[in-house]
Amino acid sequence: MTAMNLTAVKAIYVFEMKRTFRTLLQSVVAPVMSTSLYFVVFGAAIGSRIDQVEGVSYGAFIVPGLIMLTVLTQSVTNAAFGIYFPKFIGTIYELLSAPASFLEITAGYVLAAATKSFAIGLIILGTAFFFVDLNILHPLWMLTFFVLTCLSFSLLGFIIGIWAGNFEQLQLVPLLVLQPLIFLGGAFYSVSMLPDFWQTVTYFNPVVYLVSGFRWSFYGLADVPIGLSLFAILAFTGICIGVIWLIFKTGWRLRD
């Protein structure tokens, strides 16, 4: 095998980023604004009437979860759309006939989608400082979880984009699968606040590990051990890459 076609990765990445900048308003401004509204409503308005959660004000407590919520959804929808669009308009022929491996094509699209959701997450984090008192105990861990989340959920989105046969499916899956996972993933509460049974159920939700790890990097508060969080997200990333490798190997939904 010859060396990797990094030029191809770059070409896809640049092409996708240009698309992002062309649609800057809807792709960045909209999610940032809606998350800011959450800050105002949950953090400032409702939060002032809720007790602290494990020593952290409610407004501050929900910030990591809210960022995760946006970053997750953004990663999935961006990556899904990124690969669905060429399929939809037929330009996928060029990707399939290019001297590029699945790894390179995936890397180009996933890195672009992840960059975009990372940027959005960063802006939201910055905005959060205006609304609540934040401190970040473990900035490096925070960054690690942040980046891994962008990457792994962009991978998931990429799979959804290849799978999707029409626009309804493309929009429905993130809504139907992700929203419950996120809302039941401890973004707005500590898992320990739930009854025992629901606590057990919760541990099957991968998002719990993300939110927990991410929140830990802010406040040192975690629902599950930090090592487990890291393991969970790495395992999830590994599974996604495996699935994509299989998809390209078999040509499922891509090649006749």
Add this chain to the structure above:
Amino acid sequence: MSAIVSVKDVNKTYDGGFEALKSVSLDIDEGEVLALLGPNGAGKTTLISIICGIATASSGRVTVGGHDTVDAYREARKLIGLVPQEINLEPFETVMNTVSFSRGLFGKGRDDAHLERILRDLTLWDKKDTQIKELSGGMKRRVLIAKALSHEPKVLFLDEPTAGVDVELRRDMWETMKDLKSHGVTIILTTHYIEEAEMMADRIGIIAKGEIKLVREKDALMDELGKKQLVIELAEQAMGIPESLSDYGLSLVDGGHEVIYHYDSRKERTGIIRLLNDLQSAGLQMSDVRTEQSSLEDIFVDLTKGEAR
């Protein structure tokens, strides 16, 4: 000359069970222009898709430049440029963006001069910053060609490049093809315009119902299979073909001024002498006689007759 593209025993059965290619074998020489001629649904696009990596063969093997298109797909695909049949383009991209994307995707470093040359040759330079959705159909077709040429391929596939294209663009494309050929690029074009195959091709392959019926040098094909016709100009207008000549299958054209006789130039007895005598006996005066080679179109129609239904 050596084969730059070699297709061996390729079969393709689509998921629904439809057999689109049946044991297709084909060697394409470096530097030649090969026209694949066949009616709709013959399997032309399927064959190209398999060579280029867009579809997978059910069995068989394809090499490009000696590289297996499955095991050594990188090396093989680097050599290939593809202009697809459908106009598949990102509507919101500019011409320049999409063309430089193609170059990068195929692993080639940035080369502004090369892209400018291609866009100028295809009269797209003025439109380089225009969004594709604003271009006419013909212009979009040019963009597809520019994309395919952006990474300097050695083998160019053109899948029905002039379908639905105006005369001017068609002529431009032929010029482009000639130019590429003179630079040693191997060209494979599919078409059902006979005129195109006749004008452009060194060799012609005829494909129908998923099978390659024949591949011949164009000239040889013409000679070998060319039926000829004898056109007899009459001195005076005739009102009809006399009863005594009914066996010849003559047709009266040009308002009764010309008689046409079809014959097979390969046969020992063409029947021409006898016909001329019989015409004389029937009292028809000839002012001139000429022969015409039937076009490749007739050959094509003959070969695929009873195939496409």
